[in-house]
Amino acid sequence: MTFLWQLFRDAVPLITHGNPYLMSIIGFTLQVAAIATGLATLIGVPIGLTISLGRFRGRGAAQLAANMSLALPPALVGAVLYLVFAQGAPLGGLQLIYTRRVVFVAQTILALPYIVALTAAAVQGLPGGLLDQARAFGASRPQLAWLALREARIGVVAAIIAALGTSLSEVAAIAILGGNIYGYNQTLASATLYEVNGAHYAAAIAIAIVLIGLILVLVCGLGLLQHQSGGLRLRFRHQT
Amino acid sequence: MGLLWHQFREAVPLIVNGDPYIVSLLWVTVRVALVSTAAATVIGLPFGLALGLGRFRGRRALQLLANASLALPPVVVGIVLLMLLLPQGPFGSLRIEFTLRAVYIAQTILALPYIVALTPAAIQGLPPGLLAQARAFGASRPQLARLALREAKIGIAAAVMAAAGSAVSEVGAVIIVGGNFQGHDETLASALLAEFTYAANDPYEMAIAIVLFLLVLAMIGSLTIIQQRTGGLRFRFRSG
Numbered sequence: 368m369t370f371l372w373q374l375f376r377d378a379v380p381l382i383t384h385g386n387p388y389l390m391s392i393i394g395f396t397l398q399v400a401a402i403a404t405g406l407a408t409l410i411g412v413p414i415g416l417t418i419s420l421g422r423f424r425g426r427g428a429a430q431l432a433a434n435m436s437l438a439l440p441p442a443l444v445g446a447v448l449y450l451v452f453a454q455g456a457p458l459g460g461l462q463l464i465y466t467r468r469v470v471f472v473a474q475t476i477l478a479l480p481y482i483v484a485l486t487a488a489a490v491q492g493l494p495g496g497l498l499d500q501a502r503a504f505g506a507s508r509p510q511l512a513w514l515a516l517r518e519a520r521i522g523v524v525a526a527i528i529a530a531l532g533t534s535l536s537e538v539a540a541i542a543i544l545g546g547n548i549y550g551y552n553q554t555l556a557s558a559t560l561y562e563v564n565g566a567h568y569a570a571a572i573a574i575a576i577v578l579i580g581l582i583l584v585l586v587c588g589l590g591l592l593q594h595q596s597g598g599l600r601l602r603f604r605h606q607t
Numbered sequence: 608m609g610l611l612w613h614q615f616r617e618a619v620p621l622i623v624n625g626d627p628y629i630v631s632l633l634w635v636t637v638r639v640a641l642v643s644t645a646a647a648t649v650i651g652l653p654f655g656l657a658l659g660l661g662r663f664r665g666r667r668a669l670q671l672l673a674n675a676s677l678a679l680p681p682v683v684v685g686i687v688l689l690m691l692l693l694p695q696g697p698f699g700s701l702r703i704e705f706t707l708r709a710v711y712i713a714q715t716i717l718a719l720p721y722i723v724a725l726t727p728a729a730i731q732g733l734p735p736g737l738l739a740q741a742r743a744f745g746a747s748r749p750q751l752a753r754l755a756l757r758e759a760k761i762g763i764a765a766a767v768m769a770a771a772g773s774a775v776s777e778v779g780a781v782i783i784v785g786g787n788f789q790g791h792d793e794t795l796a797s798a799l800l801a802e803f804t805y806a807a808n809d810p811y812e813m814a815i816a817i818v819l820f821l822l823v824l825a826m827i828g829s830l831t832i833i834q835q836r837t838g839g840l841r842f843r844f845r846s847g
Contacts, residue, residue, distance in 0.1 A: 370695035435827055440776030442796040443823070446816045449803060455610045528678075536680030539778045539796065543803040556779065559682040563783045568690065575683045586678050 377569035382577060388550055393577060395467070396535065396554040400585070403474035403534040407482045408527055410475075415486025415526075416512045420498070430487060436480040441533075444477060445540030452544070465546040470554070473540040478530035485529060489522020490515045524593040528586055535582055555581065617810035618817060628790060629814055635707065636775060636794040636822065643714035644771040651719045655726025655766075656752050659759075660738070670727055676720040681713075685783030688713050692784065705786035710794075713780035718770035725769060729762020730755045761834050768830040775822060795819040 381389060418429050450456055452463045463469040493515065501514050516523065538547075538557045545552040547561050555578040562571035621629055658670050690696050692704040703709045730738075733755070741754050756763065778797040785792035787801050795815055802812045 370693070371690055371697065374690060438772050438776075438823055438827055440796045440819060440823060442776070442778050442799040443816055443819050446799050446803065446812060450611055450614065450813070450816075453610070457611070532678040536678070536682070536779075538682055539800050542800055547804075556680050556682045559686055560779060560782060563682075563686060563689065568686075568693075571686050572690070575680075575686045578680055579683055582678055582680065586675065590675075 374569050374572055378573040378576065381570060381573035386573075389574065389577065391550055392553050392555055392558050392574065393581070395470075395552065396556075396578075396581070399470055399474050399554055400531055400534045402471050403478050404527060404531045406471075406475045407478035407530050407534075411479050411482030411526075411530075412486055412516070412523065413512075415483045416490065416515060418483070419487040419490035420508075420511060420515055430484075433480060433484040433487060437484050439480070440539070441477055441537045442539035442543065445473060445543035448473060448476070448540070449543055464544060465548065465552075467545070467552045469544045470541045470552050473544050474534040474537065477537055477540055478534050481529040481533065482526050485526030486519070486523050489519035489526065492522060493518050521593055524589060528589045528593070531585055531589070532582070535578070535585070614810060614813040618813035621810060621814040622818060626814070628811065629818060631790045632793060632795045632798050632815060633818055633822070635792065636796070636819075639707075639710055639714050639781075639794055640771050640774040642711045643718050643774045644767060646711070646715040647718035647722050647770050648767055650715075651722030651770075652726060652756075652763075654723045655763075656730070656755060658723065659727035659730030660748075660751060660755055670724075673720060673724040673727070677724055679717070679720065681717055681777045681779030681781075682783060684716055685713055685780035688716070688780070689784050704784065705788065705792070707785065707792040709784040710781050710792050713784045714774045714777065717777055717780060718774050721770040721773060722766050725766035726759070726763055729759040729766065732762060733758050764830065764833050768826060771826060772823070775819075775826070795822065 415433075418426060418433060448469075449464065451458050452461060452469065453459055454464070463472065497518065498511065498515060501511055506514065535554070536556050538554075538560050541547070541552070541554065542557050542560065545557075547553055547557045549561065553561060555574050559571050559574045559578065562568075562574060654673075658666060658673065688709065689704060691698050692701065692709055693699055694702070694704070703712075737758060738751065738755060741751055746754065775794070776796055778794070778800050781787070781792075781794055781797045782800065785797070787793050787797050789798075789801070793801065795818060799812065799815050799819065802809070802815060
């Protein structure tokens with residue numbers, strides 16, 4: 368036990384004394400989480416709504432694809448993106464490899480399936496008659512989408528929480544694409560990996576503690592929001 | 608496109624001819640997935656059933672905890688486990704740090720939340736009267752548990768597959784506790800990360816990516832088949 372206690376004692380000052388390296392990683396991690404989750408939500412919610420509300424050919428296939436993309440290993444996504452973005456590859460001209468921007472891109476792409484698949488599932492879980500009724504009363508498409516979004520908001524927030532979780536915890540794709548460069552494009556999770564590889568266990572534990580704290584605060588915060596807005600409220604104002 | 612095509616052409620023979628490195632990676636990955644999924648199912652299913660069926664104080668809090676543990680970052684699990692397993696740590700005498708056994712333990716811990724959190728969700732999704740009726744007819748606890756297990760089997764199969772998916776995809780903990788020793792305790796996903804970190808641009812990257820993709824595809828395919836075969840609820844309940 369003395370070994371663990373000693374490590375812990377070494378780790379705590381790194382956090383409390385505001386080590387600039389740690390601060391920069393926290394800042395970058397927050398940036399990645401905000402941008403990736405925000406972009407994935409902006410792009411993914413409309414797609415999820417389209418899949419769940421639309422009545423077009425290939426809807427089932429689209430949903431299957433969304434669900435399947437949830438199962439893709441991040442390392443594989445990272446590898447494929449690397450092959451696409453590498454020099455001489457189709458999108459090599461963008462010069463994204465080993466930059467900060469590529470971390471945003473990778474985490475957005477990894478967060479997207481959660482938003483799309485879980486939003487669609489949430490809308491499909493709504494009481495059967497609700498959307499049919501709105502359609503029968505002549506709701507326009509934007510009105511219908513808005514209604515579905517409002518009623519399925521608990522599920523949509525759950526999707527956002529899941530997306531946030533991946534953008535905070537995943538390391539494989541960003542390590543492949545970003546190169547896990549010290550103090551430049553490291554998130555808390557990838558920095559933990561980096562410090563362990565260098566056998567700097569106290570630093571790794573300090574970063575891991577901050578990561579867990581951050582996840583607890585963000586996930587619990589959103590979870591609270593989810594509970595407060597809980598319960599279905601069937602209100603639908605028809606605008607005349 | 609030329610580069611991608613070239614890499615693809617070089618990768619295919621490695622897979623088709625059963626390159627020993629690729630085969631060893633696949634073998635380790637399959638073993639890790641089987642061992643950790645089986646262990647997580649055996650350990651987690653009773654907890655999941657208790658959470659889904661039990662009526663005791665603190666059930667909701669425990670379920671919240673189970674859901675929250677889904678957000679546990681693999682790197683954090685990895686670093687905590689490594690500190691316990693290092694020679695100076697409390698379980699150091701086992702001498703399993705940087706071995707395949709440590710990888711089994713890490714991936715079991717990461718797979719466990721899927722089983723524990725998704726099993727109650729599957730049971731709670733059953734038609735409301737079903738379990739109440741069984742209780743009213745005087746079903747014993749083991750009978751009730753068996754009934755719930757049988758009726759919620761699709762949801763539970765999905766939970767098991769999600770656990771297996773995490774065992775195949777996750778790399779953070781595998782690298783930290785296993786040390787990523789080539790051909791020894793590397794999985795396909797962790798080897799992919801190592802390939803890109805240390806030896807960019809050889810045909811193995813593409814070959815590993817293809818094998819990993821095929822493995823995930825096979826897993827998703829088998830889940831889909833299981834779900835379609837056993838589809839539909841069957842209400843049969845024999846009282847012992």
